[in-house]
Amino acid sequence: MIWIVSPMLHDTESYVRLRDEVLASLAGHDADVSSASGTVRFLVVDDSAGTDGQVATLAAFPDVQVLTPPFNLGHQRAIVYGLRHLLPALADDDLVITMDSDGEDQPADVPRLLAALRQSGVALVLAERTKRSEPLLFRVLYVMFRIFFRLIAGITVLSGNFAGQRGDSLKATINHPSFDLCYSSTLLALRRPTATVPCARGKR
Secondary structure (H helix, E strand, O other): EEEEEEEEOOOHHHHHHHHHHHHHHHHOOOOHHHOOOOOOEEEEEOOOOOHHHHHHHHHHOOEEEEEOOOOOOHHHHHHHHHHHHHHHHHOOEEEEEEEEOOOOOOHHHHHHHHHHHHHOOOEEEEEEEOOOOOOOOHHHHHHHHHHHHHHHHHOOOOOOOOEEEHHHHHHHOOOOOHHHHHHHHHHOOOOOEEEEEEEOOOOO
């Protein structure tokens, strides 16, 4: 089973597009999707706490499950909320992709993350950012932030929420308390065997 877990806040239209493009990308590049083990399921965490009326339209998709927390969590904690909810249904050999639903994590890269998980045998695959599409001022300020972060923390972070994990590794780690603070940084802090896949950031 392949699980695609995404947070969403008042962006149902973008999420429907993301689902369609993920399925198209997998159908074109991932032969395993045609097998039972390659069945694709989507879990979307509605971070509007039920105030987004358009979310109800997702019920039309049999492969989409909507999870609505009782209050707004923010996208980092919403991902963790979704992953912890998924645990009872998760098999050890399932593959789980976490990605944002606004288009910045590109569906075309999902097959590449899955291939890296299968071929490398590691517990975790991270999308390593190679290119950003934001305006020049944002990119300059972001470089300054990375330099400052490097000086303070001693490391350079080139990854975010876009990641792939094996089911057995996810089940063993997702209840770590650091995930309650930040999903993306805890992926790095736990120092599991990790591979990276270069991925350009898309446009919102």
